[in-house]
Amino acid sequence: MSRLTLLNAKSVCRRISDRIxxxxxxxxxxxxxxxxxxxxxxxxxxxxxxxxxxxxxxxxGPLTVLVRQFSSSLILILIVAAVVALALGEAIDAATIGLxxxxxxxxxxxxxxxxxxxxxALRKMxxxxxxxxxxxxxxxxxxxxxxxxxxxxxxxxAKIAAxxxxxxxxxxxxxxxxxxxxxxxxxxxxxxxETLVFTGTSVVxxxxxxxxxxxxxxxxxxxxxxxxxxVGTKTTNLQQKLSHLARQLGLAxxxxxxxxxxxxxxxxxxxxxxxxxxxxxxxxxxxxGLPAVITITLALGATAMVxxxxxxRRLQAVETLGAASVxxxxxxxxxxxxxxxxxxxxxxxxxxxxxxxxxxxxGHIEADGERxxxxxxPVLAALLQTGLYxxxxxxxxxxxxxxxxxxxxxxxxxxxxxxxxxxxxxxxNLLAEIPFSSARKRMSVLYQSPDxxxxxxxxxxxxxxxxxxxxxxxxxxxxxxxxxxxxINDAYAQMAEQGLxxxxxxxxAVTTNEIVEEELTFLxxxxxxxxxxxxxxxxxxxAHSAGIRVIMITGDSPxxxxxxxxxxxxxxxxxxxxxELDALSDEELAAHLTRDILFARTKPEQKMRIxxxxxxxxxxxxxTGDGVNDAPALKKADIGVAMGIRGTDVARDASDLVLLDDxxxxxxxxxxxxxxxxxxxxxxxxxLLSSNAGxxxxxxxxxxxxxxxxxxxxxxxxxxxxxxxxxxxxxGMEKSEPDQMQHPPRxxxxxxxxxxxxxTILALGIYTGLSSLWIFFELLDQGVELARTTAFxxxxxxxxxxxxxxxxxxLPGWRxxxxxxxxxxxxxxxxxxxxxLAVYWPPLQFMLRTVPIGVAEWQWIAIFALPIVIxxxxxxxxxxxxxxxx
Ligand code: ATP
Numbered sequence: 015m016s017r018l019t020l021l022n023a024k025s026v027c028r029r030i031s032d033r034i035x036x037x038x039x040x041x042x043x044x045x046x047x048x049x050x051x052x053x054x055x056x057x058x059x060x061x062x063x064x065x066x067x068x069x070x071x072x073x074x075g076p077l078t079v080l081v082r083q084f085s086s087s088l089i090l091i092l093i094v095a096a097v098v099a100l101a102l103g104e105a106i107d108a109a110t111i112g113l114x115x116x117x118x119x120x121x122x123x124x125x126x127x128x129x130x131x132x133x134x135a136l137r138k139m140x141x142x143x144x145x146x147x148x149x150x151x152x153x154x155x156x157x158x159x160x161x162x163x164x165x166x167x168x169x170x171x172a173k174i175a176a177x178x179x180x181x182x183x184x185x186x187x188x189x190x191x192x193x194x195x196x197x198x199x200x201x202x203x204x205x206x207x208e209t210l211v212f213t214g215t216s217v218v219x220x221x222x223x224x225x226x227x228x229x230x231x232x233x234x235x236x237x238x239x240x241x242x243x244x245v246g247t248k249t250t251n252l253q254q255k256l257s258h259l260a261r262q263l264g265l266a267x268x269x270x271x272x273x274x275x276x277x278x279x280x281x282x283x284x285x286x287x288x289x290x291x292x293x294x295x296x297x298x299x300x301x302x303g304l305p306a307v308i309t310i311t312l313a314l315g316a317t318a319m320v321x322x323x324x325x326x327r328r329l330q331a332v333e334t335l336g337a338a339s340v341x342x343x344x345x346x347x348x349x350x351x352x353x354x355x356x357x358x359x360x361x362x363x364x365x366x367x368x369x370x371x372x373x374x375x376x377g378h379i380e381a382d383g384e385r386x387x388x389x390x391x392p393v394l395a396a397l398l399q400t401g402l403y404x405x406x407x408x409x410x411x412x413x414x415x416x417x418x419x420x421x422x423x424x425x426x427x428x429x430x431x432x433x434x435x436x437x438x439x440x441x442x443n444l445l446a447e448i449p450f451s452s453a454r455k456r457m458s459v460l461y462q463s464p465d466x467x468x469x470x471x472x473x474x475x476x477x478x479x480x481x482x483x484x485x486x487x488x489x490x491x492x493x494x495x496x497x498x499x500x501x502i503n504d505a506y507a508q509m510a511e512q513g514l515x516x517x518x519x520x521x522x523a524v525t526t527n528e529i530v531e532e533e534l535t536f537l538x539x540x541x542x543x544x545x546x547x548x549x550x551x552x553x554x555x556x557a558h559s560a561g562i563r564v565i566m567i568t569g570d571s572p573x574x575x576x577x578x579x580x581x582x583x584x585x586x587x588x589x590x591x592x593x594e595l596d597a598l599s600d601e602e603l604a605a606h607l608t609r610d611i612l613f614a615r616t617k618p619e620q621k622m623r624i625x626x627x628x629x630x631x632x633x634x635x636x637x638t639g640d641g642v643n644d645a646p647a648l649k650k651a652d653i654g655v656a657m658g659i660r661g662t663d664v665a666r667d668a669s670d671l672v673l674l675d676d677x678x679x680x681x682x683x684x685x686x687x688x689x690x691x692x693x694x695x696x697x698x699x700x701x702l703l704s705s706n707a708g709x710x711x712x713x714x715x716x717x718x719x720x721x722x723x724x725x726x727x728x729x730x731x732x733x734x735x736x737x738x739x740x741x742x743x744x745x746g747m748e749k750s751e752p753d754q755m756q757h758p759p760r761x762x763x764x765x766x767x768x769x770x771x772x773x774t775i776l777a778l779g780i781y782t783g784l785s786s787l788w789i790f791f792e793l794l795d796q797g798v799e800l801a802r803t804t805a806f807x808x809x810x811x812x813x814x815x816x817x818x819x820x821x822x823x824x825l826p827g828w829r830x831x832x833x834x835x836x837x838x839x840x841x842x843x844x845x846x847x848x849x850x851l852a853v854y855w856p857p858l859q860f861m862l863r864t865v866p867i868g869v870a871e872w873q874w875i876a877i878f879a880l881p882i883v884i885x886x887x888x889x890x891x892x893x894x895x896x897x898x899x900x
Contacts, residue, residue: 047181047223050147050165059161066160066176066229068236079126083119095293095727102286110728110861118735132313142663144175147223152408152419160229168222170451171642171662173214177233178224180209184447186220189664193234216664218642221406221449255766256308256699267299270710274717287723291713294727298709298734307702307739308695311746315691323674324684325658331670334652335636335688338562339759340628341681342621342637342651345568345578346515347422347660348678349550354426354542357514360505361393361538362485362498368433373409373418373425375432387435393486397537398436400519401427403444403461404470421450423517426542427472448529452569452641453617458529469529471520474571474615475506475539478518482536491535505539510573513581514541551582553679561758562685563633565611567621572614585610592616595623603627618643625650634762636681638673639665655681690750692760693823698742700771701820705738705813707779712787712809722798724790728862729806732852737810737845741817744841749834751822770823778819778882782812785878793871803853803864804871808878810849814842815879819886826890 051059092115099107142157145167152167157175160166166178168186180186180202187199192214199218202209211224214235230236275292279285312333316326326332346352359366359379366386370377378385379394388395407420407428418425443462450457456473471478484491485498509516520534557564564584568575572589579586588611590598595613598606604627613624618641625647628635637651640661645668648654656669657676666672673680709730716724725733767775790805817838822830833839852858854866 047165047225048147049150051161051163052149055163056148056159056161059163060159063162063229063232065158067158068231076123076127079130080119080123082126083122084115092731095290098289098293099286102289104286104290106861106863107290107726107728111731113861114728114731114735118739121735121739126309128310128314130313132317135317142173142175144172145169151410154419160226162226162229164226166224166226168211168217168220168224169662170217170219170221170449171640171664173216173663173667174211175213176226176229177210177212177235178226180204180211181223181225183209183222183224184220185449186222187218188215189218190215216642216662219449219451221447259699259766263299264296267296270299270714271296274714278717281720283717290727291717291723294725294730295710295713298706298713298730307698307742307746310743311691311695311698314747315687319684319687320674322683322687323658323677323680324687325672325674326670326684327666327672328670331653332688332691334634335671335685336690336692337634337760337762337764338636338653338685338688340563340565340633340635341557341678341685342565342567342624342628342635343678343681344638344640345566345570345575346544347640347657347676348638348673349566349582350544350546350578352422352544352660352676354422354515354544356426356430356540357543358509358541359394359397359430359538360509360541361397362487362501362536363393364391365505366394368430370429370433373416373429375409375416375429377429377433379430379434388431388437389435391488393488393537394434395436396486396521397519397540398431398434400470400472400521400537401517401540402431402436402438404457404459404472404519422544423515423542427517427540430540445527446529448531452643453619455569455615456531458531460524460527460529466523467525467527469522469524469531469534471531471534472517474569475502475516475518476571476615478520478534479536481531481534482520483533484535486535486537494536502536502539506571507573509539509541510571511577512541513543513546513574513577515544515570515574516541546578546581547677547679549677549679553682554582554584556755557682557685560682560685560689560755562682563610565607565613565624567613567616567624569616569618570614572612575612575614579612584612586612588612589614592620595620600627604631607631618647621647622650632762634759636671636685638678638681639669641665644668686750686755689754689759690748691746693751693754694746694748696766696771697748697820697823698745699766700775700823701745701817702738702742703767704775704778704782704816704820706734707775708782708786708809708812709733711779711783712790712805715783716787716790721787721791721794722802724787724802724805725809726802726806726863729802729864732862733806733810733813737848738813740841740845741814741838744835744837745817745820747835747837748821749830751825751830753825774819774823778816781882782809782816786812789871789874789878792874797865799863799865800867800871804867804874806862806864807849807853807867807871808875811846811875811879812882814846815882817842818883822890824890824893826887826894828891829894 092111096108096111099111143154144157144160145152145154146160147165147167160176166175168174183202183204186202188202188211189199190196190212193212202211210227212235213233271292274295275288278288278291312329315332316329319326319332343349353372355371356368358368364381366379366381368377368379380386386394388398405424405427407418407424409416409418409425409428444459445462446460448458454477456471456477458469458471461468461470479502485494506516517540519537519540521537522534524530554564566575566579566584572591576586576589588606588609590606590611590613592615595616603623607627618639621637621639621644625635625637634652636653636655637647638655639648640657642662642664645664648656648665648668653671654669655671655673656665658672658674659676671684709725712724786805786808789808790801793801793804818827821827821835852862853864859865
């Protein structure tokens with residue numbers, strides 16, 4: 015065959031993707047299973063059957079979100095307040111409260127709607143895909159595009175996209191529990207010509223091709239299912255904790271409010287004033303807006319994470335990520351590129367080098383300085399042929415480049431066969447197959463060559479040598495000599511030490527039509543280079559400085575895994591294989607897990623035990639996975655991380671986080687994002703509570719010393735609902751602090767407030783409360799209206815000044831940059847302008863009962879506001895210098 019023919023991409027692909035005529039049953043429809051539908055047929059079928067989708071799960075519409083704004087207990091309190099005011103003839107107060115209710119609802123609506131749409135966008139990104147054969151090519155298309163007549167290609171982990179009739183299957187096992195509730199996977203074979211596979215069920219093992227019989231609502235699943243959105247909207251721990259806090263404060267507020275107004279009335283104060291004060295006090299104390307602010311912060315955070323290629327399937331993940339203390343990661347594709355190229359071949363007689371990169375067949379095989387082709391070397395020919403036919407990957411030449419569909423290991427072996435000018439058969443006569451699985455670590459096919467029937471096998475060298483009894487030499491298969499096994503192992507170790515992934519190949523001739531995985535002839539080893547991803551080394555270093563351990567758990571050999579770990583500067587002092595792991599007791603495993611350990615030659619099932627043991631030690635575990643057998647470990651881990659490119663549907667469904675680029679560095683970035691968000695939640699919770707504390711202290715102290723009301727109910731509502739909420743959301747957008755990844759992870763149950771938080775809230779509350787009270791009394795002889803307006807404005811300004819103390823709880827402003835949070839600057843400008851309007855714009859003056867204040871009053875406000883900015887800044891700077899925080 016000429017080189018030119020070989021490089022004729024289209025014909026090569028056609029030949030490679032040809033299938034076995036003998037293994038085909040008569041089709042029920044017109045679709046040729048080898049060619050599939052043409053684009054025109056797809057369009058026609060879609061016109062008849064529509065899109066392959068079920069009506070979308072109901073998400074909250076704008077009206078529902080708006081109505082929800084009026085259903086909180088806060089709004090109920092306010093409505094009661096308005097009614098009481100109206101009943102007592104205070105129409106202005108009632109109208110003002112009404113206006114505040116509406117303003118609050120609008121703000122809440124905007125926030126929640128933004129969160130809803132952000133989540134809807136995330137849900138969209140999770141839409142499933144399926145592999146089909148169309149126009150003679152395997153293609154990956156959105157499941158929604160599938161039409162009756164399409165030929166589905168099914169592989170382990172795939173969620174079946176439509177009901178389909180099985181055409182070909184090898185060792186197919188399907189989990190039908192979503193339909194039948196039966197938890198054991200069901201074997202499916204073409205022995206029964208009517209065998210169907212169903213939408214929503216997933217392939218556990220094997221490979222198959224099936225012709226779609228029905229789609230969308232016509233499928234079995236469509237008939238029974240109510241599709242649920244796949245981005246979980248379950249409330250997160252944080253949301254639960256904060257709702258709890260809000261409830262507790264609500265109760266305390268009622269008690270304090272009832273006590274204060276009761277006391278006021280008993281002391282002979284105006285009844286209406288006291289009732290309104292009580293109501294506003296209870297509103298002042300309850301941070302009712304908190305849960306909504308949290309939701310929007312987490313949802314916007316999830317959107318920010320997508321920009322970093324991490325898709326949170328549950329909001330919970332964003333929050334938990336910040337606390338992750340261990341990342342258990344696989345190697346291939348996560349730490350490495352997963353772009354494999356064969357670089358060396360070893361047989362019993364020779365050592366070969368291979369040139370070229372990627373899946374471009376431009377390159378050659380050479381030994382002893384001589385270029386070799388399959389025809390020159392029968393052992394090489396047998397090895398290349400085995401790699402070529404014992405594979406499902408496809409190469410195609412599109413545009414100017416070669417692309418590969420399938421497993422990179424197999425793509426590399428096919429490219430290698432091209433480089434060696436391996437003879438390509440017109441028909442790939444594969445009669446049967448035992449598919450690859452990470453548990454077996456090898457695969458075999460039964461191949462009909464023009465002269466004989468062969469079992470072709472490839473896999474991890476240990477798994478191949480186990481079933482070989484002879485070795486291939488130039489003059490044919492031979493019994494191995496006394497040192498041959500050692501020679502093979504040495505060659506294997508030598509390749510693995512360079513970080514190469516080593517595949518062994520073997521074969522035997524058979525007379526039956528069955529695959530016998532025994533008494534094979536060992537052909538040789540192929541070393542595949544799979545370089546570490548460029549950004550991973552830094553990401554591992556960053557994880558270490560953030561106190562996060564990285565544990566590699568791989569199916570590859572211990573030597574290859576250790577070599578890659580070294581290339582990535584990962585500390586490894588202990589390496590356990592899957593077999594060794596099985597022999598360890600739980601206590602021994604726990605002891606090993608305290609060291610810098612690496613697990614190699616593991617089966618996916620073993621990940622579960624590792625997660626459980628780490629969790630018993632109190633660790634928060636992020637675990638990666640891509641295969642169907644990884645799902646239980648992904649579910650068990652605190653953060654299950656599935657691969658967006660390599661991962662199967664089943665793994666994705668079990669995960670909390672999907673890496674859109676399969677890259678380890680993305681996990682570390684996502685952890686950084688999780689930490690940022692948790693830190694920001696802490697900041698705005700403290701901020702909101704300290705504002706409330708100031709108001710409550712001013713009110714209570716004032717009532718105790720018997721002064722006229724310092725703030726009116728409507729003014730408190732204005733402060734809490736109009737000016738503070740906006741500022742809190744902006745605080746939630748604060749960028750990550752420069753030293754964020756230099757601290758160990760927070761512990762699982764770290765309280766949001768803690769003693770430090772409570773003390774800060776009290777200190778700031780006492781200062782702002784007493785200062786505004788002092789200003790109030792200082793100006794009282796110029797009229798209560800002026801004093802009250804100034805105290806009210808002072809409180810608003812204090813609250814705005816206080817926000818700088820919370821932008822970072824440890825770092826001074828000059829370290830994080832005074833202008834680094836643009837949202838906050840805008841929020842401050844907007845809320846302060848609103849306050850100026852409240853003081854000088856007649857309609858607001860009328861509603862909030864304010865009067866214009868003069869320069870002298872503003873001076874008082876500025877004098878008292880300055881320390882709020884300066885003192886925390888000095889304290890933080892001192893801390894910074896003393897402890898030399900970076
Ligand atoms: P990781 O677990 O880090 O992703 P891995 O891809 O090496 O690593 P597995 O997929 O479990 O893990 O593969 C285990 C071994 O099986 C590989 O080291 C290789 O020797 C062999 N192997 C991988 N893919 C194939 C394949 N398509 N056919 C035959 N053997 C394979």
